[in-house]
Amino acid sequence: MRKIETDIAIIGAGSAGLCAAIQAAAAGAGVVVFDENQLPGGQLFKQIHKFFGSREHQAGVRGFEIGQQLLEDVKKSGAKVMLDSVVYGLFAENSLGVIAEDKYHYEVKAKKIILAAGAKENYMAFPGSTLPGVMGAGAAQTMINVNRVLPGKRIVMLGSGNVGLIVSYQLLQAGAQVAAVVEAAPTIGGYGVHAGKIRRAGVPILTSHTIKEVYGKEEVEGVVLAQLDEKWQMIPGTEQDIQADTLCLAVGLNPMTELAWMAGCQFTHIPALGGHVPLHDHNMETTKPGIYVAGDITGVEEASSAMEEGKLAGIAAAAALGCLSQEEAAAKKQEVLRRLDMLRTGLFGEKRKAAKEQQMADMAGWQALTAEKGGVK
Amino acid sequence: MSLSGERRIQEHPILPEVARKQVTIYYDGQAISAYEGEPIAAALMSAGLRSFRRTVKKGEPRGIFCAIGRCTDCMMIVNGKPNIRTCVTPVEDGMRVSRQLGYGKAEEAK
Numbered sequence: 001m002r003k004i005e006t007d008i009a010i011i012g013a014g015s016a017g018l019c020a021a022i023q024a025a026a027a028g029a030g031v032v033v034f035d036e037n038q039l040p041g042g043q044l045f046k047q048i049h050k051f052f053g054s055r056e057h058q059a060g061v062r063g064f065e066i067g068q069q070l071l072e073d074v075k076k077s078g079a080k081v082m083l084d085s086v087v088y089g090l091f092a093e094n095s096l097g098v099i100a101e102d103k104y105h106y107e108v109k110a111k112k113i114i115l116a117a118g119a120k121e122n123y124m125a126f127p128g129s130t131l132p133g134v135m136g137a138g139a140a141q142t143m144i145n146v147n148r149v150l151p152g153k154r155i156v157m158l159g160s161g162n163v164g165l166i167v168s169y170q171l172l173q174a175g176a177q178v179a180a181v182v183e184a185a186p187t188i189g190g191y192g193v194h195a196g197k198i199r200r201a202g203v204p205i206l207t208s209h210t211i212k213e214v215y216g217k218e219e220v221e222g223v224v225l226a227q228l229d230e231k232w233q234m235i236p237g238t239e240q241d242i243q244a245d246t247l248c249l250a251v252g253l254n255p256m257t258e259l260a261w262m263a264g265c266q267f268t269h270i271p272a273l274g275g276h277v278p279l280h281d282h283n284m285e286t287t288k289p290g291i292y293v294a295g296d297i298t299g300v301e302e303a304s305s306a307m308e309e310g311k312l313a314g315i316a317a318a319a320a321l322g323c324l325s326q327e328e329a330a331a332k333k334q335e336v337l338r339r340l341d342m343l344r345t346g347l348f349g350e351k352r353k354a355a356k357e358q359q360m361a362d363m364a365g366w367q368a369l370t371a372e373k374g375g376v377k
Numbered sequence: 378m379s380l381s382g383e384r385r386i387q388e389h390p391i392l393p394e395v396a397r398k399q400v401t402i403y404y405d406g407q408a409i410s411a412y413e414g415e416p417i418a419a420a421l422m423s424a425g426l427r428s429f430r431r432t433v434k435k436g437e438p439r440g441i442f443c444a445i446g447r448c449t450d451c452m453m454i455v456n457g458k459p460n461i462r463t464c465v466t467p468v469e470d471g472m473r474v475s476r477q478l479g480y481g482k483a484e485e486a487k
Contacts, residue, residue: 036446038414038467048391062391120447132427132440139444139464145392147419150384151427151441174386218428218438 002106006032008317009096009110010079011087011259014042015303016295016310017116018070023314023332024114025077027323032108033079034098036086040074041067042118043138044303046145048173049166052191056339057304064145066303090263094290112290112317115260116310119253119274119296124158127213133220137167137250144174152246156223157181160205162302164250165194171248172201179244181205184228191348212239214247223247253300260297263288268362272355273299279363283316283333284309287366292317299359301352308340382410382423400470417463417474418444418451429453429463430477453477 013035047063121136227238295306319329411420459481
């Protein structure tokens, strides 16, 4: 067993984790980032579309270009990044169990821990849903944009949120056909600008429709759709059979919270954020002192907000270690919070903002209850 | 079925070209052209192969679902070792890959 001692251990080298590392290392803290993947950058390198927001949110810059910049910044910051390193457990006294390169076992002791594990795609069951050719929309996006391989030739997309719309357009860019985007709700879920792009390319977006079944012997050969009534029930006789070799599921994501559960963090359930999220305060600190969270683990949003939350956690953890004065930390945090607030505006942002406020209210409730009982045990 | 890499994206309106080292892997003995370091699953998919294993009880086919190492639906036998997540395991020259039946059985390394 090898041992590592560090000021701050960060789990996840994606948007949130890398931004946390850059801030904390710049403040002078010793930082080690662990990621189970072979390459850093999380999901940024498959995002080839231009980001939204204002210039200070890097609007107009493509996701993979932001990823490249982050990698350069983290290199300069002095933070250490350990790849191919699975954090399999979070134990008492901020101790982590890590298996690196499938053979080296590490015990990591850290004064502060930042969990930035991200999220994973939701699954949906229907007849034929386990056939090869049914895959997550994110999986298809990885195949085309990172690996440069088409997962199929003719694709049906289930879900018209931003992931479904953006990946549909990127599948077209990669040279695949998109037969249809299917949406159970009566209206399109994502931004109009993304929906417009695929409509102009001739792809139908079928609202109030769902997948009845997927058929095929060894792989997907076709998809049967059906229309839904106002009670979300399939209307008999409305079935249509679409020839396709691939069905992508863009039906949401859920936070990867395993380590936070293991650490004994308190949770709240907020459907708009993707399910159970660890309670945390304005410093991104959970109910377990010294354990922070950032990015999709705190509720599924987008890379822009994950980066800001990562900065917040990095600043807060470094300040708690005395690397930043209270005034310096407060000024930096205020800047980040202002940018986060800007990201959570508009029709779509307001919903996420309300969900985040709900989380803060639940955290305040827990804090009040704990104070009554005489503090954190 | 062609094993010629017909599903490789040759031209892309946004992504720049990348220089990658071409190697060969073997799927049930058949040679497949692959790039060093890409996930095994991507190399197989480029040749049109998508059915990676069969389930324990019913022998149903399974393939890629999440492509980020979470769901384990893409496990195959690689160089004699079963239960390898092909979506996150990088290609090395000369790798032997075969479809996994049920829990898979370790083979003697050849």
